[in-house]
Amino acid sequence: MLQPSGIVRKKTWLLSDDSGISFIDLMLSLVVLTIGVLALMDLQVIATRSNSSSSGTVIAISLAEEKIETFKNMAFTSIASQPSTTWTDPATNITYTTAVTVTNNQPISGVKKVAVTVTWSDKAGNHSVPMATVIAPQ
Numbered sequence: 001m002l003q004p005s006g007i008v009r010k011k012t013w014l015l016s017d018d019s020g021i022s023f024i025d026l027m028l029s030l031v032v033l034t035i036g037v038l039a040l041m042d043l044q045v046i047a048t049r050s051n052s053s054s055s056g057t058v059i060a061i062s063l064a065e066e067k068i069e070t071f072k073n074m075a076f077t078s079i080a081s082q083p084s085t086t087w088t089d090p091a092t093n094i095t096y097t098t099a100v101t102v103t104n105n106q107p108i109s110g111v112k113k114v115a116v117t118v119t120w121s122d123k124a125g126n127h128s129v130p131m132a133t134v135i136a137p138q
Contacts, residue, residue, distance in 0.1 A: 052092075053124050059089060060118040063098055064131040067116045071100075076137040079112050096120045111136045 071079055082100045089096070099117045106113040115132040 049124065052122065053127075055092075056094060056120055056122055056127060057129060059094075060096055060120060060127070060129040061131070063087060063096055064116045064118045064129055067098055067100060068114060068131060068133050071102075071114045072133070072135060076112070076135065079114065079135060092122075094120055094122055107134065 079102055081102045084097050084099045087096050087098070088094070097119050099119070101115045101117075103113045103115070105111070112135050113132060114135060115130065117128055117130045119126065119128040121127070
C-alpha cells in the first residue's frame with residue numbers, strides 16, 4: 001500500500017487559531033506611529049519659521065535693489081547720502097529700515113560708492129542685508 005508523502009501532509013501549526021495581532025503589538029505600533037507624527041509636526045514648525053525668515057530676506061533685497069536703482073537713475077552730481085527711511089510690510093507688520101551711505105572717490109577716483117543696508121527684526125531676531133554698487137559719471 002502507498003504511504004502519503006511528507007509534502008502533502010498539512011502542518012498543524014498553520015491551522016491554529018493564533019493568527020492576528022495581539023494588544024501589545026497594536027500598542028507598540030501606535031507608539032512608533034505617534035513618535036513619527038510628532039517628529040513631522042516639529043519639522044513643520046521649523047519649515048514655517050524658516051519660510052518666514054526667507055520671506056523677510058527677499059523683501060529686504062527688493063528694497064535695497066529698488067534704492068540702488070533709484071540712485072543709478074539720478075544725476076551723478078546729486079548722488080549723496082540720505083537719512084534712514086522705514087517701510088512696514090502690511091502683511092506681516094514688520095518694519096524695514098533702509099540706510100544709504102555714499103562715499104566719494106571709492107574704490108577709485110572719480111566714482112561714488114553707494115552702500116544700502118536694510119535692517120529688520122522678527123521672531124528669529126535682528127537681520128540686515130547689505131548691498132553696494134559703484135556709480136561713475138556718464
